[in-house]
Amino acid sequence: MDRQVNGITLHYEEYGQGMPVVLVHAFPLGGVMWQPQIEPLAAAWRLIIPDMRGFGASDAPAGPYPMQTCADDIAALLDELGIQQAVIGGLSMGGYISFAFLRRFPSRVRALVLADTRATADSAEAKAGRETNAQLVESQGARAIAEKMLPSLLAPAASEGLKAHVRGIIQRNRPQGIAGALRGMALRPDSSDLLPQIRVPTLLLVGSEDNLTSPAEMRTLESSIAGSRLVTIPGAAHLSNMENPPAFTSALSDFLRAVEGS
Numbered sequence: 567m568d569r570q571v572n573g574i575t576l577h578y579e580e581y582g583q584g585m586p587v588v589l590v591h592a593f594p595l596g597g598v599m600w601q602p603q604i605e606p607l608a609a610a611w612r613l614i615i616p617d618m619r620g621f622g623a624s625d626a627p628a629g630p631y632p633m634q635t636c637a638d639d640i641a642a643l644l645d646e647l648g649i650q651q652a653v654i655g656g657l658s659m660g661g662y663i664s665f666a667f668l669r670r671f672p673s674r675v676r677a678l679v680l681a682d683t684r685a686t687a688d689s690a691e692a693k694a695g696r697e698t699n700a701q702l703v704e705s706q707g708a709r710a711i712a713e714k715m716l717p718s719l720l721a722p723a724a725s726e727g728l729k730a731h732v733r734g735i736i737q738r739n740r741p742q743g744i745a746g747a748l749r750g751m752a753l754r755p756d757s758s759d760l761l762p763q764i765r766v767p768t769l770l771l772v773g774s775e776d777n778l779t780s781p782a783e784m785r786t787l788e789s790s791i792a793g794s795r796l797v798t799i800p801g802a803a804h805l806s807n808m809e810n811p812p813a814f815t816s817a818l819s820d821f822l823r824a825v826e827g828s
C-alpha cells in the first residue's frame with residue numbers, strides 16, 4: 567500500500583489486527599527484511615511495516631534524510647491510518663529512527679523494541695566513512711555497497727541463500743536513497759540523554775556475533791533504560807531477525823504479550 571505523507575509517497579505493508587506494532591528496517595534494506603516475523607506476529611497484532619524514504623517502493627527524494635524526518639514520516643503514516651499509539655520497533659537504523667520518534671512523539675510510543683542499534687551519534691571517523699560510502703554508491707551503484715557491507719551484516723556461517731537474499735534487497739535500492747540515508751544517519755544527535763527518561767516497556771535484542779552494534783554496546787542501553795531487558799540472539803550477527811528468526815520472533819512475541827497484558 568502507498569500513502570502520501572510528508573511530501574513523499576511512502577510504501578508500507580500492513581498485516582493482522584490488534585495492538586499496532588511498527589517495525590522499522592535497517593540500512594540499507596527495506597521493510598521486506600521483516601518477512602520472517604510477519605506470519606507469527608500478524609496472528610496476534612496489527613503490523614505496520616514501512617519502506618523508509620529512499621528504500622524499497624517508497625520515494626527516494628534528494629537527501630540527506632535526517633532521522634527526525636524519517637520519524638515524521640512514520641507519525642504521518644500513523645495519522646493516515648488513524649493510529650494514535652503504537653509499539654515502535656527498529657533494527658539498527660530503525661533504532662536510530664525509533665529514538666527520533668520517541669524524542670518527537672513520546673506519547674505515541676506504547677513500548678519500544680531496539681535491536682542491534684545504539685544511542686550514540688557518529689564519531690568524526692564514522693561520519694567521514696558515511697560520506698565515503700555515499701560517494702561510492704553514487705559512483706558505483708548499490709552493488710558496491712552490498713559487497714562492502716554484507717560481511718558485517720551477516721555471520722560468517724550464514725547460508726548462501728540468506729546472503730543472496732540480503733544482497734538482492736540491497737541491490738534493488740536506488741543509489742540516491744542509500745546516499746540520502748547515509749548522510750542522514752551522520753546528522754543524528756546523541757540520544758543517550760533520552761535513555762534514563764524512557765518509561766515505556768523496552769525490549770533490547772542483539773545478535774551474539776554482531777560486530778557493528780556489539781552486545782557490549784547493547785548492555786549499555788540495558789543498564790541505562792529502567793526495566794529494559796536484553797535478549798541475545800544466538801548464531802546471529804547484525805541482521806539478527808533474519809539470521810535466527812525463531813529466537814528473535816519468540817522474544818518479540820513474549821514481549822508484546824507482556825505489553826498487552828500490562
Ligand code: MLT
Pocket residue numbers: 591592593594657658659660751778804
Ligand atoms: C544498519 O544496519 O541500519 C546500519 O548498520 C546502521 C549504521 O550504519 O549505523
